[in-house]
Amino acid sequence: MSPTSDLVSAAMLLTRLPVRGRPTDPAARAAWAWPVVGGLIGAIAAGVGTALGAMGAEPPVVAAVVLLSLILLTGALHEDGLADAADGLWGGGTRDRRLEIMRDSRIGTYGVIALVLSLLLRWALIAIALQQGQMVEVVLAAAIVSRAPMAIAMRWLPAARDDGVSRGAGRPPAWAAQAGLLLAGLVLLFFGGHGLVAAMLVAGVLLGVGHLARSRIGGQTGDVLGTIQQLSEIAVLVALTSR
Template sequence: MANRDILRQFSGDLRLALGLLTRLPLPGTPDMARGAQAAWAWPLAGLAPAALAALAMTLGSALGVLPGVTAALGLAVSVMVTGAMHEDGLADTADGLWGGWTPERRLEIMKDSRIGAYGVIALILSLLARWSLLAGIVASGSLWAPLLAAGAISRAPMVLLMAWMEPAREGGLSRAVGRPSMETAGLAVLAAALPALLLSGPGAVLAILAAFAVALGLGRIAQAKIGGQTGDILGASQQLAEIAALSVLAASL
């Protein structure tokens, strides 16, 4: 009976993570009451968009599509599966942290649906970096391992930032989800590290360290500028962590 309960909770947390971080149609109704307790499964949910992007890129390569176009196809699939929520967070973070002079004004800018110059530049640089890395990965002939590893690794820092930092505003997605415990954050790190190590071997350790370093650096900036984290900050941390992880993994191919 205990094993059934563990399996039921595992599947429920994974469904909740997929429902929050992707736009995939899912059967049943996730247990929203779990909230931040299910955040440990975010790295596992990150495997879904990575796998679909890798599948699209594998098909593109099999059809003889050029590496650059294949990389663009993988990016497009990833953005569609996640609903561009992390990209949106990156743009809002860039606009807010560098577009306002006070914490209140920065938070106001981050909440604004309009995008400014900082946001546009951040998106262009992020997409260009990821496209370049994916094109190199396609050319190397190894797709699945680095994409899946980076997909898992890049979601763990979001949980760490939520456990480490207070929400910077009263409302928003981050406060609605809740604040995970450090134990939950530790499980998230484990859920990211295990598949990454199985897929990429010892090189995954450097990828994990690089991803966490850039995400924690962003966290320190956010703490200084707005006094905590928001859903936008978490989304931006995923983008930066993915670029860092892919950079390390691509270099080892």
């Protein structure tokens, strides 16, 4: 498949953008493009925030609109995964029951808590980045970098189900996962020491969530990947706004 097909595939999988074209099949072969599409999502959201800020809106309001834009552009794909994983990984007594809970469209206590805390943290960190005068670059970096570890998790961990989004997407080729990781690393280089801290935190998220998922459900699912993305985004925001 061509790079164009890979980009179409990544946009169809990760966003609600009205893209057309022939997607790569299986979708995971386009994993190198996931950070690229993340950059597009971040650029649109940051652009909306920049325009709103130029109109005189206060940082908390701008941060809320940027966060809302990120959510709308993805259809809350990763937020839904975080909530479902929180419910399932912590709320079930057996592997099968955990997977059953994660598939249930209803949200439980653990899911609500995880989602609220995630949204509050992202909103606060985006507002801090805005006050520091680096909202655009920080939002862009977080959107790009947070989508690279999903492909690494798909290569590292087996699919926990015989069906579902992750299973259907396939297993990324090594070169595609490595290319996405390289792109994320190049982005973080621009932030010097803070970028190094971000990389370490993201690695910690990947290892921590990965080991938890392996021990609780035997591998990864789309919800686990969404959790990795969300926590990685928070990790990058924390690192790049720290002083």
